[in-house]
Structure formats: C-alpha cells, structure tokens
Amino acid sequence: MTAITAAELAPRIDLAVTAVEGVRETYSARPVVARAIEHVAEVEGSLASVEEAAGVRAITVCIGVSQTDDAASVATAVAAAARGAGADDVPSRVRVRVARLVVPAS
Template sequence: MSESLDEIAYAVDSAARGVAGLEDVYSARPLPARAARRLIEDDEPLALVQRHGESLEITVSVAVAADGVAASGVATAVAEAVHAVVDPLAASGSPQARVRVRVSRVLAPSGRGPAASVAEGP
C-alpha cells in the first residue's frame, strides 16, 4: 500500500460522491482535528482514513435525501463503493479495510442530483 492516507481519502471522497441517493459528503474528522489541519492546509479530504497495523479504517460522513431512498441502502452503497477503491490497495494477505459510513443528515430532497450542496440556494 504505497498511497498516502490523504490520496486514499480523496479517492474515497470521489467514490462516495458517485453513489445514487447521496446528497452530500461531510468531513468525518472531529472538529479540533479539522481546525488544526486548516491552519496548515487549504484543502483536505473529507473521509477519515487511518492505518492500524496493515489494515485501513475509513470513516465517511454523508447526507441522504428524505425522498424514499432508505438511508441504510445509501450507506451500504457508499460502503461498497469505498471497498471497491481500497480493497485492491491492500497487500496480499492483509485484512480487509474497515469502513464506517455515518449518515449525518437526512435532508429535504434538493432535486439537483448526487452530491448537491444544501448551502447553495436557487
């Protein structure tokens, strides 16, 4: 696994955004960690990717629309998309990555498609 954790996190962010029923992706990092990192860098991935021994632990925080798409279905689809990105990176014999998807918000449908930002007004 030669990719940096940030490179993996950016790939995870991109994969998550491609999932149908997803409204937005939020930072999965705790607020103090986000604030400290913002002092150093302008851009940061939203997914939290940590290495524990030979395996990865990934947390993705998402919002789903309250339009009949089950939050659990979207969360499962996000986890599958994340596994599709990170599992090929694992060294032979390494444990599979642990993926957590937090549904942080359930939003009124925006009608603007996947990864539409709620902050944008008409």
C-alpha cells in the first residue's frame, strides 16, 4: 500500500473533522507563516496541520464546540476521525485544540 502524502491527507482530515457531531467551527492549525504565504499567493490551504518526521505523522486540528457539548468527548471523536482519515500504516500523533466555545444562536 502506498502511503498518503501530507498534502493529500490534510484535506481528508478537514472533511473528517467537520463530519464529527459537536464540531461547530474549524480553524487553521497550521503555522502563521504558511497561512500568510498562501494568503499572499491567493491559494487555499487545508486547515489541518500534517507534518512528517522520522516515519511518524504529527496531525493538529483546531475546532470550536458549543457550550452545551462536552468538549472532551468531541475532541476525542475528532482525534479518532483525524487518525482514521488516512488509510495507510503510518503511525500518527494527533493533537486537537479546542480553540473556542461557540454560543448557540438564540
């Protein structure tokens, strides 16, 4: 089986994360410099950060959850979804940042 590249995996992770129940918003988890370069070049990048080093992937995603949801449960489900987005055998370390509690519209 051919390993999925980081560039191919990041959009898959974005889709998997947005499909998790309880995720209200997603934010870029990539470094500010990378986002700035894409902004200047007018290129759309993925929100997930996927880095590879020494045969291990480091995946970071950043989400917003509702005040009424259990943030820890949502983050656990997001980590599982991000880990499952790649269909290869590359070990992954997943970090989920809950960046914001979103107040439901009244």
